[in-house]
Amino acid sequence: MIRKCLFPVAGYGTRFLPATKAMPKEILPVVNKPLVQYGVEEASAAGISEFGFVTGRGKRAIEDHFDISFELEHQIAGSGKESLLTSIRDLIHNNTFAFTRQNEMKGLGHAILTGRNLMSDNPFAVILADDLCVVDEGEDSVLAQMVKLYNQFRCSIVAIMEVPEDQTHKYGVIAGESMKDGLYRVTDMVEKPAPKDAPSNLAIIGRYILTPDIFELLENTEPGKNGEIQITDALLAQAKAGCVLAYQFRGRRFDCGSIDGFVEATNYIYENVYKNNQ
Numbered sequence: 001m002i003r004k005c006l007f008p009v010a011g012y013g014t015r016f017l018p019a020t021k022a023m024p025k026e027i028l029p030v031v032n033k034p035l036v037q038y039g040v041e042e043a044s045a046a047g048i049s050e051f052g053f054v055t056g057r058g059k060r061a062i063e064d065h066f067d068i069s070f071e072l073e074h075q076i077a078g079s080g081k082e083s084l085l086t087s088i089r090d091l092i093h094n095n096t097f098a099f100t101r102q103n104e105m106k107g108l109g110h111a112i113l114t115g116r117n118l119m120s121d122n123p124f125a126v127i128l129a130d131d132l133c134v135v136d137e138g139e140d141s142v143l144a145q146m147v148k149l150y151n152q153f154r155c156s157i158v159a160i161m162e163v164p165e166d167q168t169h170k171y172g173v174i175a176g177e178s179m180k181d182g183l184y185r186v187t188d189m190v191e192k193p194a195p196k197d198a199p200s201n202l203a204i205i206g207r208y209i210l211t212p213d214i215f216e217l218l219e220n221t222e223p224g225k226n227g228e229i230q231i232t233d234a235l236l237a238q239a240k241a242g243c244v245l246a247y248q249f250r251g252r253r254f255d256c257g258s259i260d261g262f263v264e265a266t267n268y269i270y271e272n273v274y275k276n277n278q
């Protein structure tokens with residue numbers, strides 16, 4: 001069973017400055033809900049109930065969001081606005097939230113390693129909240145699809161999607177042997193390759209299931225691209241020693257770490273989710 005999910009949220013979100021000067025990128029609202037809450041809801045729909053966050057300076061708002069605000073509760077108790085808090089109240093009551101800090105930005109791999117004490121020695125999920133994933137009504141959430149696969153194969157899994165060739169430099173890109181429709185056994189992984197060096201157009205997005213041996217591999221991973229400790233380097237070592245799967249998920253992913261993707265997600269959620277719930 002996958003019971004825990006880690007959210008590395010220590011990044012500075014510089015692409016959104018000045019909005020992210022005093023506010024974490026993960027708290028930016030897509031319509032009426034912070035980005036990070038979409039990720040927690042997706043994991044919760046996959047049966048996960050223990051959440052760990054790797055935060056940093058200036059990220060207090062994330063902790064406050066997943067805690068009760070007594071003044072606010074008191075203020076709106078019994079009013080028509082109470083229903084607006086239902087979704088976050090449900091999350092707070094049914095899950096646990098733990099926080100630790102990454103005090104130096106040494107990359108995603110380092111952030112995941114920093115979360116080790118929150119994940120203990122079990123397989124766990126990782127969500128990068130700036131990738132917002134949506135699925136059709138009645139479909140499993142993207143992470144729920146991956147958890148089902150994990151229960152079958154019991155190894156690390158990365159979510160992938162096809163990207164245009166001129167976009168490979170923004171992602172980790174895999175090469176793999178096809179196992180069945182949309183599922184590959186990873187044979188190679190390259191972090192942010194130029195199109196000519198990309199082993200395919202299958203790019204890793206911000207959804208992972210990792211087996212705990214990843215921590216030791218991360219400890220032995222030297223800084224790679226951009227001087228950061230890259231999760232892709234540790235995953236490649238894991239793939240070579242055993243097995244890592246890459247899964248082409250069903251659903252849509254919005255790159256909310258970029259302005260264009262964020263606006264696209266906002267329009268999509270407004271038209272397809274928010275309006276339907278009014």
Ligand code: UTP
Nearest residue numbers: 008009010011012013014015105106107108111
């Ligand atoms: P990004 O590089 O996309 O996010 O990292 P960023 O640094 O916050 O954004 P920009 O580029 O400055 O606008 C991907 C994810 O990994 C986390 C980030 O918080 C983000 O969710 N991350 C990255 C860490 O937690 N620690 C790191 O050292 C690096």
